Amino acid sequence: MTPIRHALVAALIAAPTAGHAAQPTQAELVRMVERLAKRVESLEHRNAELESRLAGTPAPADTGLTARVEALESANERLAGEGGHGGSLLDGIEVEGNVVGVLQGASGSGNDEVVTNWRGDVGIALPAGTIGRSTGSFYVQLRAGQAEGPSALPPTFTGTVNTASFQQVDTPSSNANAIVAQAFYQLDTPLGAEGTESKSHLQLTVGKQDPFVFFDQNAVADNEVEKFMNNVFVHNPMLDSGGAIGADDYGFTPGVRVAYTNEHDAASPWGVSAAVYGTQDGATFGRSFTTPLYIGQVDLGSRAGGKEGTYRLYAWHNGRYEGFDGSKDKNVGFGISIDQQITESLTLFGRYGHTLSGKVSFDRALTLGGELAGTGWGREDDGLGFAWGWLRSARDFRRAAVADYGHEARGAEQVAELYYRYAVNEQLALSPDLQLIHRPGADPDADSIYTFGVRALYGF
Structure with a gap:
């Protein structure tokens, strides 16, 4: 019996008890139920037909x-x-950058000043497809900034006491300015049997570059926004402060670089690289590579005992070097850059530069120092940096110093720097910085120069 029939029968059975009105006889009730049952059966049959039609007809x-x-x-x-x-x-796109601001005061020979500056860098690495097994990439670096470091100081051998500054030539410090610092294509080719993990690579780099990204690197002393700010501790003094690198006013130049790296022995990786870069007018795309800079480097890595270290030996030939007297001649020299981890917290560095030809103001340079990580006092992201430099005056410069610079030059200029990097968080750091320049310009009678500053760095 269907649910509808159940409901009707139940209602009819209950009807006689619903009130006291006149009630039909038993025979009449039976006939009423039979008629209703037939009517319900007819309705159910009709309903089944309609459902069947609806099920068979698409909407x-x-x-x-x-x-x-x-x-x-x-x-x-x-x-x-x-x-x-x-x-x-x-x-495949990678973006990184930083903004650094510096407040720095300087005192020397009666010239006291306090200056501020800021600089921002953004680097963008873009995938550039593949050529066979080789993978290409394109890198662009944008740099902006405003104002330079102290400028009223006596002449020194060091290029600047604030390498973290940036100011375009012939642009007043009241104006912020920006440049495309680097723009180069790089092709990395794995060597060895296909289908295996390559332990050696060949790399080609073409375009506008910062030569110090690829040569004279150092794990402790090559980053002016995080570590040392005095230029003699950022790069080899012979190449940067001395001008042998021959790049433009901001340290960039077009060129071609080829490098080979070998990591078959994980404990002693090594590599060789060589490059040709534009110098002087060639560094600003003003002329061809008729007198370029040739530079080559050998890298030897050491991971013995779990202590990282790298030893670099390099040599250069600048065919159009501008001497301290404005003369144009070749400059030939060699250098060494070493960084070696001594303990879990302490890493030391050393650089040496030696010029063989050219009218240079100093012909020997030695810088030593290190950084002590803050793990010993519960601040593992902090760092205490210390460095000392010795820049020996060249014979030609000593001969010309009295007539050209008004003082007798003897011996060497000495530079020292001390900083403490306090990590506020993963992206922000504050660094008090103290510097001393003794016998600036190798002048034994000159007052020492002191600088004190605070550097704020935001990185992303």
Whole structure:
């Protein structure tokens, strides 16, 4: 019996007790139930026919709307899919940068000043496809800034006491300015049997570069926004402060570099590299590479005992070096850059530079120092840096010093720097910095120069 029939029978059986009005006889009730049962059966049969028809007849479709929805869903799947252009547009792109601000005061020979400056750098690495087994990439660095470090100091051998400053030539310090610092293409080729993890690579770099990214590197002394600010501790003094690198006013130049790295022995990786860079007018795309800078380097790594270290030996030939007297001649020299971890917290560095030709103001340079990480006092991201430098005056400079600079030059200029980097958090650091320049310009009678500053760094 269907649910409808159950309900009707129950209602009829209960009807005689619903009130005290005149009630039908038993025979009349039986006839009423029979008539209702037949009516219900007819209705159920009709209902079954309607359901059957509805089940067999497809609903009308809005073909236009359906097509549009399907097209949108398909497009969305392509954009969100792993192989779609929308989902992979940013794949492989790496962006990093920093902004540094410096407040620095300087005192020397009665010239006292306090200056401020800021500088920002953004580096963008872009994938540039593959050529066979080789992988290409394109790197762009943008630099902006405002104002320089102290400028009223007596003449010194060091290029600047604040390498973290940036100011375009012929632009007043009241104006912020920006340049495209680097823009180069790099192709990395793994060597060895295909299908195996390569332990050696060949690398080609073409474009506008910072030569010190690839030569004279140092784990302790090569980053002016985090570590030492005096230029003699950022790079080899012969190349940078002495001018042998021949780059433009901001340290960049077009060139071609080739490098080979070998890590078959994980404890002693090594590599060789060589490059040709534009110098003087060639560094600013003003002329061809008729008198370029040639530079080559050998890298020897050491990981013995879990202590990282790298030993670099390099030599250069600048065909158009500008001497201290304005003369143009070749400059030939060699240098050494070493960094070696001594303990878990202490890493030391050393650099030596030696010039063989050219009208240089100093012909020998030695810098030594290190950084002590703050693990010993519960501040593992902090660092205490210390360095000392010795820049020996060249014979030609000593001969010309009285007539050209008004003082007798003897011996060497000595430089010292001390900083403490306090990590506020993972992205922000504050660094008090103290510097001393003794016998500036190798003048034994000159007052020493002192600088004190605070550097704030935000990195991302």
